Amino acid sequence: MTENKQALPGHETQSSEMNCPSCGRFVGAVSKCPYCGAKVEKRMSLVATRWAAVLLATIGLFLLWLMAVKRDVPVVRLSDVQPTMNFAQIRVEGTVKTDARPFRTGTGMSFNFTDGTGSIIVFVSKKQMDAMTEQNLIPKAGDQVSFIGGLNVSDDQLSMRLLSVKDFRLTRAVAESVRLGDITEALKGTSVTLAGKVTRLEPPPEGSNRPYALHIRDDSGEQVVNFWQSEYEQIENPDALPGAFVRLRVSVATYQKQLQLKLGSARDLEILDGPPAAPAPVLSPAQKAAETYRKTTPPVSRDFSRGRASDAPALAPADITADRKGHTVRVRGRVTSVTPPKAGTKQPFAVMLRDGDASLRVTYWSSTDEFIADKPVPGAVFEMEGVVDVYRDRPQLMVESGYKVRQIEAAPAPAEAPAPVAVSAITAADKGQIRTVEGTLGAPRDLGKGTAYTLTDESGSLDLVLWHSTVPAEVRDALAEGQTVAATGVIGEYENQLQLKANPGESVRPLR
């Protein structure tokens, strides 16, 4: 045993085991002196405490784990969610409000969910999305779901993050069996079951972003079902499709004012051995129930505007000046253009709001866009709340919450396009006038912020210009070289050449 050394000055009052027996310095609870390395004998209490700590940690952790595994996650109604439940793991049960949509960034997807007392946006990671795709669990509007998620509650946002695909229970909504000829706009937003014979499978043109088109026919008529390359690759025997009888479940939507039937998963397509039995045209109880569901008024969403003393002041775009930099304001105006970020960049979305002669640029990040329920489209009236900033010496509004972007008035239905005219009939006198031209597209040319095609008909050709800020990506992506289209726009002139500047929205429509 080491002989206890005289304690250093100032350390005399310590008990012997607090000081190093070799150098006399204070060492506290450690068993080896950090100064000279000598072993410091401790009384039994500390040694016992060490092993008690190890025992406590391991046994306690094991018990906690058992408790966590055996414990049922509580089912919570969304109307009962309080801010103190932030980070809580809860189970919710209800109906999917919107089809799950993948993020532009490819990092996952989201869908809106309601339990009848409130609604919430649910985020799904990419890994979970892949697993759900494999198990045919991608939620679609109307599906009944029950799942566990982690709550994220902030001042004005309520969201959930799916915890595990294993706990995700999904009951598909009853899909009405309908005849192809009975599909109308009344079915928009629902899922239906179709059956018929495949007359043609039309793959997308080389290099285009268009979907596959599956033409099917029954006694009542013919329809086209669209699906993407990813679904095509999942179909077990796609070569057998032409001429085969099939049954499939599709969602009904509209695209460019026309009905569109979308196949969400290859598992929703079944190749039959023979002709299917025709569905009865009368409404079944399930159909009636589905009809009732469609008429149900959506529940009023919860007010998450707590904590704010008053609403931000409402101003017109003309009132937004650089002097207001840093102020939080609400601005209402008609959307004249929407510019999404370029692929592969971290640019914000840019929306132009116009009221009278004044216009204002509004920006927000992709993360904010994910929370916007009704996306801004040209022609619609929107109210947006954000912070005034100055960009290139001009005031702009920076929106920081998707919940602060509200649609006040939907975009009006586009005015009837004028009757098509021949290219040769368009002269300089038509500048500023709206014209419709039918013709064949030439090779696309990138203009930076837009795309130009040479539009040729039997009488001549002129340039068709589609600006990205006004013509939606879905419209632009559906176009390809050699396609015959009807294009409506304003006649303009650039470098002494007349050109047709496509109108905002769905102004260019493929004809065949």
Add this chain to the structure above:
Amino acid sequence: MSAFWIVLLSVCAGTVLSSVLACLPGLHVYNVMGAMVLGILALEGGTHAIPPDVYLPAMTGMIVGWSMLNTIPAVLLGTPDESAMFTVLPGQKYLMAGRGFEGTMITAVGGLAGAFFLVCVMAPLAPRYLPVSQQVLKGHMHWVLWVIITFMLMSEWPKGGNRGPAGWAKFFDAWKTLIAGLITFLLAGLLGFILLTRSPVGHEVAFQNIMPAFVGLFAIPWCLLNMISAANVPPQRTAKSLAINGDVILRSVWSGGLGGGIAAYFPIVTGGVGGMLAGHATAQRDERIFIMGQGVSKFIYYVGAFMLLFVPGLNLTRGGGAWMIKTLYTPLGWADYYLVLGSIAVASGIAFLMMEPLTKLTLKFIDRFNYRHVSTVALAIIIFMVVAVTGWIGLFIAVVATGIGLLPVLFGSRRLNCLGILLLPIACNMSGFGETITGWLRLT
């Protein structure tokens, strides 16, 4: 009353309240703020609802006051929080040499220097550069976290094994503390997976579900250890001057600002980890720089992280304070930013002025009362807080966490390893395989 006076009074009240509370060993400001959030939410919608103009500056003052005055129990009573790293040993050396007053005041000067650095240097630059850096870095956070974890685990050095004959005994002697550190990190990580995936804490108070674990990992072990092996504090002297100069202050701001900045900006990284990284990066060896740098680091870590929520164009949620405010209020624009910066500046001044009288008061207190009894009272307060907010289940979690938190204290490894509770599960989640591990643990 005009908004100016409402804000000024609120920030003063918040600072004074937290300065006094900071002297209570083991009580974390976030526990008190959590209770306040519950109260504000309860009053919401009624005639006595508390407006943001009152609670925002008050809570800013609380964080500022606590981050500066928490040094008092950390140095004089040996109850550091998760951000402390080097303070304790050099601070205790000051205490055992009868210079505890000087130790706390040097740390307070560090806090004041941190306030100047934050308000005068960081605040003007943050809105311009931090949103850009966030856009660049946010896709890389997962591997940054893994690098930090790797560095934290690998930079712990063997504390024995350099004497005696070669063999397993010598090997074990060398590796004892390292193994204890690794076990601590893994056990804390497992606890983190359980709490973040299937927390037994009631969902009604889920925003505090990590609190019992943090109390158990950091506060309770110190109280217990003090009760078991309390040292007698020698008579303390007060001083009219401090053994520091401009050079020491600047070097402290450099090392502490870097450490605190890393901790404030990167998710899950605390002041202790940031301080460790900055300590290696700046290699400052002066004991005074260690102590003062910790003052700077702690201030930047707590207050800077809170400030990030209000930076226009950034609005980054870092630290418990910001998360709690976010449940009440969404900061918008420059007005809120100026409000918070002004509150930080005013609160820093008040907190520093309160440092000297409260340190002297605490010294008188520990001179009069037994150190063990003080620790016992502190432990009782902590347990009461845990039970009051999270119930008996929270206490059970705190007990389990205490077992883990005692390991580094008793085996001589780094207490930073306890931060595995957040570092391990969050790093796994950010890397995309968290769910696989929770699946192995049958938690999902």
